[in-house]
Amino acid sequence: MFHIYCPWCQEHREEEEFHAKGPAHLARPADPDACSDESWGEYLFFRDNPRGVYHELWVHAVGCRKFFNITRNTLTYEILETYKIGEQPGKRGDAEVVTLPVRHEAREPEVSVKVQAGGAG
Ligand SMILES: [Zn+2]
Numbered sequence: 001m002f003h004i005y006c007p008w009c010q011e012h013r014e015e016e017e018f019h020a021k022g023p024a025h026l027a028r029p030a031d032p033d034a035c036s037d038e039s040w041g042e043y044l045f046f047r048d049n050p051r052g053v054y055h056e057l058w059v060h061a062v063g064c065r066k067f068f069n070i071t072r073n074t075l076t077y078e079i080l081e082t083y084k085i086g087e088q089p090g091k092r093g094d095a096e097v098v099t100l101p102v103r104h105e106a107r108e109p110e111v112s113v114k115v116q117a118g119g120a121g
Contacts, residue, residue, distance in 0.1 A: 006082065053073050
């Protein structure tokens, strides 16, 4: 269990009180009627699932019931900051995007196979 800082309540609360609601700063199309089905569907249903530092919309569901944003590292679950809706990410919002270390392919150990000369006979 870990604790999340609610910027509205201004205290850390247990994670079970919160729910993630998708990406933060998602821009709604200015004129939905002018959208093609494809672009409207893209806005409604398709989300990125990045690795690294990411801004997410959360709600303090069992607390103040207000929405806020979290900057979180999706690899380590580290929460870098929380901030209210309408605010911009603060000092760590421009944090470097974390990339996975280069993974080396698993190599099979070199096994020397001794072939018995002569075979059956
Ligand atoms: Zn709260």
